[in-house]
Amino acid sequence: MSTRTIQGQKNLQNINQASKDGIGGSPLRPDGNLKVKGEFAYSSDMWHEDMLWGMALRSPHPRANILSVDISEALKVPGVYAVLTHEDIPGSKYYGLEIQDQPALAIDKVRYHGEAIALVAADHPETARRAVKKIKVEYEVLTPIVTEEQCLDPETHGYVHEPHEYKSHGYGNICHEQKLVSGLGVTDEVRALADVIVSGDYEVGMQDQAFLGPESGLAVPAEDGGIDLYIATQWLHVDRQQMAPVLDLPEEKVRLTLAGVGGAFGGREDLSMQIHACLLAQHTGKPVKIVYSRDESFFGHVHRHPAKMHYEHGATRDGKLVFADCRIVLDGGAYASASPAVVGNAASLGHGPYVIPNVKMHAIALYSNNPSCGAMRGFGAVQAAFGYETQMDRLAAALGMDPVELRQLNAMAEGDFMPTGQQIDSPAPVAELLQRVKDMPLPPPLDTEHLDVRQIPGALSNTSHGEGIVRGVGYSVGIKNVGFSEGFDDYSTARVRLEVIGGEPVAMVHTAMAEVGQGGVTVHAQIARTELGVEQVTIHPANTEVGSAGSTSASRQTYMTGGAVKLAAEAVKRALIEKGRRRYGWTHHDITLVGGKVVSESAGPLVSMVDLLGDEAIDLTREHHHRPTVPFDKETGQGFGHVQYTFCANRAVVDVDVELGLVKVVELTAVQDVGKALNPLSVVGQIQGGCTQALGLAVMEEIIVRDGKVRNASFTDYLIPTILDTPPIPVEILELPDPHAPYGLRGVGEAPTVSATPSIVAAIRNATGLALNRIPVRPEHLTTERPGEL
Amino acid sequence: MEFLRPATWDEALAAKAEYPTALPISGGTDVMVEMNFDVHRPSAILDLNRITELTEWTNDGSVVRLGASVPYARIIDELSGPLPGLALAAHTVGSPQIRNRGGVGGNLGGASPAGDAHPALLAAGRDVFVEAASVRGTRMIPIDEFYVGVKRNSLAADELIRAVHIPVADGPQQFSKIGTRNAMVIAVCAFGFALHPKNGTVGTGIGSAAPTPRRAVEAEEYLQGVLAERGLWESGDLLGAEVIQKFGELVKAAASPIDDVRGTADYRRHSLAVMARRTLTWCWNDYSKQIRSAA
Amino acid sequence: MRVTFTANGKPVEADDVWEGESLLYVLRERVGLPGSKNACEQGECGSCTVYLDGVPVCSCLVAAGQVQDREVRTVEGLTDENGELGLVQQAFIDAGAVQCGFCTPGLLVQTDALLESDAQPSDNDIREALSGNLCRCTGYEKIMDAVRLASARKCAGKAESE
Known part of the structure; x- marks a missing residue:
């Protein structure tokens, strides 16, 4: 069987790149060259004779x-x-x-x-x-079962899956459920401790990952009967x-x-x-x-769970939170997908990055005849953040407090306890993130003298020459877990090989990590350089010949597979030094690898790696397991459920045409603690991209489903932000190391997607005075809704 | 399916006569979407790209004869003087790449109520004509008789659009469009407005808020009446909030929009009124300035 | 039907082309130029942008039969004969404007066209010119940086050669 994939040869082979940059530098992507030449073969580019x-x-x-x-x-x-x-x-x-x-x-x-x-x-x-x-x-x-009421009344409306078919712990049309009670829970006595109580019902529409590369692939039958x-x-x-x-x-x-x-984002x-x-x-x-068309892509993958949420928060007169009572209903659609994990996140993170002595939470995912929902960047935490951050603004208004100060007053910090009972045992600089984002300079006011319509709501659609435009500013902060939680042994495997090629020591890194654009391959090469003191690193194509790398999701790959590459590279390093000790009888205790040499910090260079290796290759594979977690108790939600937490704070500045309901985000600032920025350029790119997807959810992105039917399965009607919708995104990075993580790093990708949406909606509220309890905010919401109780 | 590639206009007409169900394609920005998404499988595709005269325009000083395939990008670059409303509308079409290919002929052929050119063409006055031709001859279809239903026009099966005849602007023109994104968006609704001081009329065009593009006739008549009665054409004096408000209300009343995924009927009516007020204000301010600077 | 045209300066020929096929399909599946990308096939993303007779267009919206005897230049044609990266290509890598890279080919062609017509565009000009090219990964900030960088290098290069 010929396997001549004429398109796909180049990146299905090793990609080599030389650089001096180890971790903390920003070397260029090893796959960048192929990508800008149009020679990087995506799954839809695969081609085979006779296919x-x-x-x-x-x-x-x-x-x-x-x-x-x-x-x-x-x-x-x-x-x-x-x-x-x-x-x-x-x-x-x-x-x-x-x-x-x-x-x-x-x-x-x-x-x-x-x-x-x-x-x-x-x-x-x-x-x-x-x-x-x-x-x-x-x-x-x-008749499809599509509303919460229909789903929760199967006697009348029927079952999406017959109960005898259930493979989950679900019941009725509930696919998964998680309750949580901490402190005294929320009782009448607890409510009485609060001077001020605010409550609200919030709704999040169904967002799509809308990666640009459609679902696609090439299956080739093999002679051994396999594929x-x-x-x-x-x-x-x-x-x-x-x-x-x-x-x-x-x-x-x-x-x-x-x-x-071509992008993934959970989809x-x-x-x-x-x-x-x-x-x-x-x-x-x-x-x-098979290559999906864009419309088929909307039917072919799961989406972000739409949510309906009820939140009630109580606080003392001076702004200290007393309790939070939350109910989060996620529509999981027809099949379970990642619904259990999404419910787990919503329940355990749904109170936000705040210290709240008494919490009651109930999160469920429904089975319905709507499109299936599952993983999307920030899963579970994104929906909840819209609820709790809106509540914080509302509470601040009720108390007559500054919304940032209210958040800072209640912000969690290292040593505090989550409502799950888990103690935060690494930096959690929530108050500092908020302070820094608040302290960043504001953009200049709209220059109405020299107006360029491209800068204002409507842009080239020429809807305003300055009329009706009001500026607003909003703040938010969010929390997300990193890695797979609730007792899942979320390991990654890496193989590192060190050998001499062309007279130079070359490290090869082989993992099954899915590089979806995030830059994992760049970071793997940096880690190999740092640990092995080489410049030449080769990235082996990812495949199933090596052990699992886990998923490229949950902000986990740099932590998990990066950690595995570090372990494998350290093992190779030890083996090489051991080889030297055996050969040369070294007794130094300070041997390391630098610049292609084996070096004693006290005695200087000992031997070149080329000479030490000779014709031999050192080829070792290691697994990286994060510290164990446990499932949350089903009734109380208690348990050491998450590996790591990550936080981002945002400030949004918007211009709203209040007569037409059109929005232009003027600036979206982000401050995030990343523990250690292994590649600062990529870290900033992740944060800016995450903020932009959050912007989409705030003001335009929604799969519109009516009676179970998708109405806008195209890029004509499912709109994602263009470059004219996306503002400058200044980013400030904090690096407070997490002692439990490789290099002290903290997962990056999701936190901004969790936190940025509420800041944009808060800014629109600030401009309009409207309540805006549903996202995405559409123009008609801004022109027909009555001013809210802010 | 056949792919027909006439080299001349006469060959194109002959082909269309022979294959009346052939789908003409020029920029392809609508036709190819339907092909790619399996919406449409015509018996034949009739490619007009080889007929270069369709990408040419002429201006005799009073009327621009705009070839059906002149791309929007060139309308913006070359015709924003004589056709300011259409040039503004052209600037809202799709993306730069789409504007490099699409032209007014395609908008007219598709006759979608959301086509961006329509409100500008309607506002440009009642002397806008679509030059339609067939082997039987050429006829000039007044723009007001062109749109006959949702995505239906008054072309006969054997006719092709050769050009559009549009009077050169003799007063300010404006175009506004609502989209739920700040670029590359199909109109939720749109409004074109023009002042025609030479004959003392005004033009309006409503897009995406009725089964066809349409004008707001009562709004036009009301405003023409006010301008004439108060001698405002001559004085250029302020219109006053009441007139502007009333004009907006009449434009709103002229629409018969529906709720769909792009927006609600109520929002469309509301935003039409706002756009009508704003475009009228912009045009009148410009006109007043002209009058005052001439005085 | 048979379609013959020039792609990146070389004559190409495709046989048995279905009449409803797009230029994008012919490039990707028939003549070995898969660099132009198939993200939406409705002119709403710009990933398939190519030059057609020197004008950037969405190749998904050009019928294959329409390119007979015409000239097409794709992302593969932005690299010089020796495989050296073009100025815009290098700037996109250097600025970190490439993540998943699926939007990159279209952005490169569109940016190349922008800088050909205006070597020193303002930020608003850049945003307008690239408003038909969706990117889902970067948030566009690094893309703005890349275009500014390419512009600066292009102007510096011009100044040097003058």
């Missing part, structure tokens, strides 16, 4: 029984090689990230709009499209773990190689086309490529 195109038939109904599927006409289309339904699946028919509740192809019923029912493989995408349209499905359309899949994903090994049983193959015969990933944590392409490849014996 077929795969495509799925998807349900137009959110809830229906499938009475029959007739594929006969589709099979007759010239150029069609296979048409498959669930009956053609050789192994297990279900898969899932945490709960195996999702059929690889619908079985007798569909539970959401867009659920895949059948697959076609054909010689051209257009042939496949024509064939898909010829598959005849007879549906018995049922090779070139894929864009966040976690190769968990993909394989879910795929192998469905394909009825042992895991070692399902080999995955990471192709270029690639679940499977999309992986099983489908492999099923078609198994069936036809030919390589099969």
